[in-house]
Amino acid sequence: MTNEDIKQYISGIVPDTVYDETGEWLNANIPPQSWKQLAQALRNSPFSFDYLFCLTCVDWKTHLTMVYHLSSTANRQLTVVVKAKLDRNNPEIDTVSDIWRTAEFHEREVFEMFGVQFKGHPDLRKLILPDDFEGYPMRKDFEDPVNMIRL
Amino acid sequence: MFSLESITNAVQDWLNANFSPMWALIIQCAIVILLAMGLFATLGLVLVLMERKVAAHMQIRLGPNRVGPKGMFQTAADTLKLIMKEGLTPEGADKLLFNLAPFVVMIVSMLLLAPLAFSNGFQLWDLNIGVLFISAVSSVSVIGILMAGWASNNKYSLLGAMRSGAQIVSYELSAGLSIISIVVLAGSLQISDIINSQQDGWWIFKGHIPAIISFVIFIIAVTAETNRAPFDLAEAESELTAGFHTEYSGMKFALFFLAEYINIFIACAIGATLFLGGWMPLHIGHWQAFNHVMDYIPGVVWFFGKTFFLIFVIMWFRWTFPRLRIDQLLNLEWKYLLPISLFNLLLVTLIAIMGWHF
Amino acid sequence: MYSETQILKEASAGDIDGGELVINVGPQHPATHGVLHLVITLQGETIKKIEPHLGYIHRSIEKMCESLSYRQFIYVTSRMDYLSAHINNHACALCVEKGLQVEVPPRAKVIRVLMDELTRIASHELWLGAMAMDLGAFTPFFYAFREREAINEIMEETCGARLTMNYMVPGGVMFDLHPNFQKKVKAFITQFKKKVVEFDDLVTNNIIFQNRMKGIGVLSKEDAISYGCTGPVARASGVHCDIRKIYPYEIYDQLEFDEITESAGDSFARYMVRVREMHQSAKIIEQLIDNIPEGDYQAKTKAVLKLPKGEFYSRVETARGELGVYIVSEGGTTPYRIKFRSPGFSNLSALDHIARGGKIGDLMATMGTLDLVIPDIDR
């Protein structure tokens, strides 16, 4: 099963996917609305992407990008990176914590650090930061005049 | 045979000769109280230091070695620190019970001192139901622990106290049964009678294997009753932080601490009295010469030697074993210790009736 | 939404209505080994629910790294999982090397692997002692620390520091090995093999210990994958996830060692995986210690490193599991975004699932065998 197969499979579900193969792995840029559908399909696909080993978000100043690294425990060489571009002012994406349980904590972390709203998350509260914390510290424009040390 | 009885008799005679009988009694009481307090204080200091040194050597450490030669005054310094500390009472606590609890625990362990025979004739109160008295009074200490845990208004304390309650109530049984097996053999509840019955050999040797089994069960049961590791569920440092005495500080904490060590001492002293002959020197049947040589060692040395050996064994347990879980603790009692000790009691009774013991 | 302050208020009010008791384990608690805060709902002694509250040691290392150069950011990662500091540095160095396309000299590769395995033994030794202490046995802690001390001394001699060594630089290692290194490591391995038997007598075969561990905190294979558990935690459930085997880095593909897996998935299986892993690490060290190739210990790199534009991901097997380093570069001297996929974070997320229904005592056994290092979770 090569990257071409995966591409074909993903395109079958989300037709307007843009691929990027310059990096180590196949990157699939999808619209955020179709993420849940694709995630469900990838998990149950013949590739069986059952292992979400990295879930993070990147702030590109103009928009946010959710990055999901998926792999399969049956075939470890199979890896796909799914990226979803989010609106920076109102970032919203469907949760995948019901598909991969590990996403529950990782999504909570992304929620408090980047302010991404995960629709359908069972327990979307702050995990690391105190409850009354304002702002999203991992965003590039975050300024904390008290605690941040400028070198 | 060297005995402390002559000293006590001399004191009593002198007091009776010089004072009216009532005053003599009062002065005697005062002396006894002073001696008891002195013993408690020294025991506390010595046992804590011993525990720390034993632990250190088992853990390839040196232990306290800064205060005084070989760290001898370490515990004294610690006591001083504890006295200086503020005894806090938490806000939501039941003030009366919270402050009363350490004293209840302490008083119970003091009461247990009464029937102990330190040497030939050197005994506070040789009452004819000595063993029964010990069993009865020692179970009162759980009330102090429950009080402390409940009054602290702390959930850790409450959990610790509840555990302690379940634990002590269960282990009373097998401790009692193993004591009874010696009572059956000796045919008396009186401490002095039990000691005298071991004149030609200690019960642990005379009573064959059943006596050894009941000795082992007794040691396990008293370890549990004194809340020592591996049965220290009431404290359970890594689970309940400090269990029932989480909220105690300063001298109130020190009283709990002291009571723990006094309880160990008393439990081991009872074990030494019942199974190892108390102050009775090592006698073997009819070897008159050997027995005579042994008699030169004073009874008080024998008594403390045996007691401290048992204390060492209990410390050895503590620094070797992991802690049991609460349900395993109760399983151990109800599924193993109690059936075994009941069966054992049957054997001991058989031995006693048939006169098979030496 | 149920806020944290609300829970704290309820937890301290002593409200035991309905038979449920909410207690705070941590942030200062003897068994959490650091500042982990768990809010536990109890029914009697039985655990109904566990809710972790993190962040007491959160330093936002990811954000810090965004302002540090590629040489500088490596040292910060020692402060994540401080027990396998060297392996963390390794992951970062690998990622930077991947971006720079630098070939690491063979001697440096061997040194890195040797140090990794020594660190792994040291980390597992500490875990062994600390876990025994969670269960109430104090003495194994000191025996474990004695072995660990020997490793720390070896590290100190070669790397110059004991815990946060910062021995790794992009392209190799910072110094050459100390002349005494081989002799000391051999002495340590001999000593280690002799003394590790003591733990069998004192801990592994102890009946109380086995009863406390067996059948406690069972994590099934499916759950282990779903929760993203890695390292000994997942391997105890039968997941083949040793990065050294499935994505070999450095020279792990040329070495002979077994991937330890167990099938039970309970605390005892996790315990056994770690104990057996120590032996495998010792085996790797024995294979390498006499075969360290001569040559450079550091590849020539530029003074100022610049990664090309792109994304780089590298992963290593730390003592706790899979550590992933994800660097997004914009072509500058500092990373644009860096993400550490820490093993502890994912392992912790499974705690609620596996500890439910157990007693408080079981929680300590479960938490102990998850081998949580709080700075690794918080980052």
Next chain:
Amino acid sequence: MAFIKQYISEVFGAVRSLWKGMRTTGRYFVRPKEIITQQYPDNRDTLVLPERFRGEVVMPHDENNEHACTGCTACELACPNGTIKIITKFDITPEGKKKKALDTFIYHLELCTMCNLCIEACPTDAIKMAKNFEHSVYDRSKLTKRLNKPGSKIREGIE
């Protein structure tokens, strides 16, 4: 009967495993030679630290009160924590040219993590790590140190 047999063998197995544990601790109890405690403040004289031990950044001066620092600020740039601050001045060389030289080398020990990156970065080996590890002082300001001694100057021939 099999039940009783199993029960008894369970009890004996348990007792044996416990005895093995007690034997281990007991063995250490009677062998004080195995004690590993180091009596730290007392053994200061015999304490040997490895030569690579990283305790504190120092600037070695030779007998003429000369150091090797050119004031190039490579260490300042390499430091991840802003531990080092270098103040430079302009010396007039005998040829009458202006030359950048070190004025003050400020080292904040309280910020230093002993990562060795400054030593690696230094082109003239002017600074090195010392083995001193007893850093406690009563006043935090004492941790900010000036590494070049007063009146010191750069050694001849170092560019």
